[in-house]
Amino acid sequence: MFPRPIQQASRGAQISYQSLIPVALILWLAPLIAVAIFSIKPDTDFTTGNYWSWPSRFEGAANYGKVFFESDMPRYLMNSVLITVPTVIGAVALSCMTGFALGVYKFRGNLWLFFMFVAGNFVPFQILMVPVRDLTLDLGLYNTKTGLVLFHIAFQTGFCTLFMRNFIRALPFELIEAARVEGVAEWRIFWFVVLPLMKPAIAALSVLIFTFIWNDYFWAVVLTQGAESQPVTAGITSFNAQYRAAYHLMSAGSIVAALPPVAMFFMMQRHFIAGLTLGAVK
Amino acid sequence: MTTATLPDTHADRGPGWFRRNRRTLAPWLFLAPGVVFFLFYVVFPVFQSFQISFYRWDGLSDPQYVGLANYRELATDRAFEVSVWNNFKWLLLYLLAIPGGLFIALFLNQTVTGIRVYKSLFFFPFVISQVVVGLVFTWFYDPTFGLLNTMLQGIGFGPVNVLGDPTLATYGIIAAGLWPQVAYCMILFLTGLNAVDPEQVEAARLDGARGVRMLWYIILPQLRPATFIAFVVTIIGALRSFDLISIMTNGGPFGSTRVLSFYMFEKALSEYGFRMGYGAAIAVVLFLIMLCFIAYFLWSMWRQEQGR
Structure with a gap:
């Protein structure tokens, strides 16, 4: 030591x-x-x-009573939940499949596709901003929670695929071979053999993505406006504008906005850290 | 395909061609939804931004092709120059998170009662959203009642208006950004230290290695994977800095805290008319800076893949 x-x-x-x-x-x-x-x-x-x-x-x-009963805070919190939870489900579901495909099958372009996901995950948001905003407008989803969720799912799929693929690579491949010899269909191998083994990865990714999306501010400002669709990170600025110089209320509001990921972290600490530090040890 | 005309000898029904090729088809079916999403929301937009940067466009009327005019304008734009310089400051100073995180990790890598709780409390700032970190530090720096100035006055220094001073403001924001980033690096190094080979450490101890020499020659080489990840996330974090600037100073005072990511947003979606083309040009520059790092990261990962 x-x-x-x-x-x-x-x-x-x-x-x-x-x-x-x-x-x-x-x-x-x-x-x-x-x-x-x-x-x-x-x-x-x-x-x-x-x-x-x-x-x-x-x-x-x-102070906290005022935050909860006399402001828009509960609505913002609700919006955050309605944005975060579907994103977690969507991104994890998609990346289970992409991770499985890239981790289990050998085919031409496998590594290229994998690197596309990895590289996309590093890209600065700003290069996506104008086209994504435009696309969301064209789909009629500007200023809706759905528009935000769709983008988040797509973007997080990059990181999640990296994570899932490396996790599946570390699983014992003999299990899949054995199932194939038995003549089990590929989707059944995915569903009944691989997916149950991925539970720790799914748990780790879910807490991580929950935190990332809950804390997102940039896309909330770019794709939404107003209390009907904005999550709490963007809402807190309007909240602060409303209670300018009322530091006791702004402090209480900030703590309320920060609390859900903190609670998530303390409840799921082991998974959270396992997810964050994946690859930190050979 | 000639084999397709042979009678199906399988007892079970279903499209024969699909069944025989299922192992080549399956990966593509599993990939399809994820890849389609990713292409439409991430890959294509990158190229679209390159294209938009050659146009003058307010987001409503028809875009007008202007060639390299946006880039030529960037060359003489003072605010752009300030933003680029600030980006380099961010990159350089943000890297302090790596030694900082290592230092705290070494400090906490003990087994005393309650150390687990201490570790998670030290990690805590990373879990909070950057918006709240920004607010917390804005109040921390506040010249009239902020904790920083209260402490400074305690040791006899006058009040410093960190965020109101064009020469200090960027450093103040970077310090706020370092707070969660150090926590992140700390957790990476704690995990890395956990996996350090105790036999090597003992052997080195017997050979008389201690302190800094031990750290440098025995421990750090074993922490390489953790250091690499810390480097990747810190660089990305530095170039993505937007939330803190937007919350703490909104680019001010006098535009002195702008970085490319913030300036781009300001130009493309400001109240004074949308300049999507110009914004896209700024984003392209930011992307090209990032691309140097992305290429390096991918190259390292590719070498690791070959190593397996």
Whole structure:
């Protein structure tokens, strides 16, 4: 293990290490902790300039209540859910198939197709912006959640295919060979042999894509406008315009907007990290 | 095909040609939906953007062919020059996320009680959307009540308006961007460190290697895959920077924080008339910068594929 385990160090070093970690953590998360404190302060604290002292009253319930019951926030959250969940399902479904095709079959152009997906995944969004916006307008899907979902599915298929294909490559190929010898149809091999083995990959990809799409801002601004279709990342800016200088409400709103992926991360931590670090170890 | 006329000896029914060729057809059927989606939304648009960059187009009326006029205009556009320079600043400084992430990973790579919780809390900033990171840091930098200035005043320095100062603003935004990026690199290196071969480390220890020499000669070579991924995601993250700039300064003050991705958006979809062609030309330049890196990434991946 590197660095040398702290247990082998002197007692003093151990104690200072143990006390250093929480201090480092508080410094690391300081900007966030500040926002969390803001979000439970009453507005009088801001008008009297009492920014950094202890909250004069605990107003968390009232602040968050306002966010949930007196603003468009619930609608934006709902939009985010309606955009994110179909995208996750669509992108994972498509990439299970493409990953299977590229991982299992040997045919001319296999590697080229694979590299097309990989390269597309690295492309800067801006080169797609004008044509995709135009295409969405032509399809009559501008300013709809469907328009956003379709694009997200297509774009995420690149990353998901890379992920799935490499995962399938690592599966024992003898299983597929055995099934073929038995005369099992190809789609049945996919459905009954390979898909059950891909459950960990599907779980990892689902949490990752959920986070990516929930946090998307660029495409939300390019393809939608207004509370009826915008997700929460874009909605938070209109929310802030509405409550300009009401820092307690803006803080509470930001925390609400950030929370779902955070919750997802803490619930599915193992899958999330397995997905992110795929390929970090040979 | 002559074999097609032979009587079907199989007992089960179904189109004979399909059954016999199913192993060549199957991959294409599995690929079709994904490839069609990807072609229409990602591959074709790249080429369309190249085409649009030769036109003057407001998005409504008919596009008008202007040849290289958009590119010629770019050559004399001050704002474009500023954006390119800022992009290089982003690229260079964003790479600090790699040593930063490695440093925190080394710091946390211990087995003490509660270390798992600490690791996930250190990783936390990466999960938050960049929009919220932008808001959080805007308030952090705020000259009247921000935590940064409160701390600076505590040690006797005057207030600094980071985001209001054209010379500082870009660095302020990059620092905000580094926060989640360092967390990402940290998790990559933690996973990499987990897989370091303990026997090699012990052997090197017996040979007297310690500290920095151990890190450089024994650990880092084993972290190569993690470092490669950290490099890829950091470069892409740096060139994609848009959310933070849009939230924190909206390109200002005086356009000093624009980068290509932001300037392109501003030109193509601004309130002062849509200039799709000019925007596409900016996007093409950004794409060409990215293409150098994409080519390198693909080449490395191709070598790995050959290695298997």
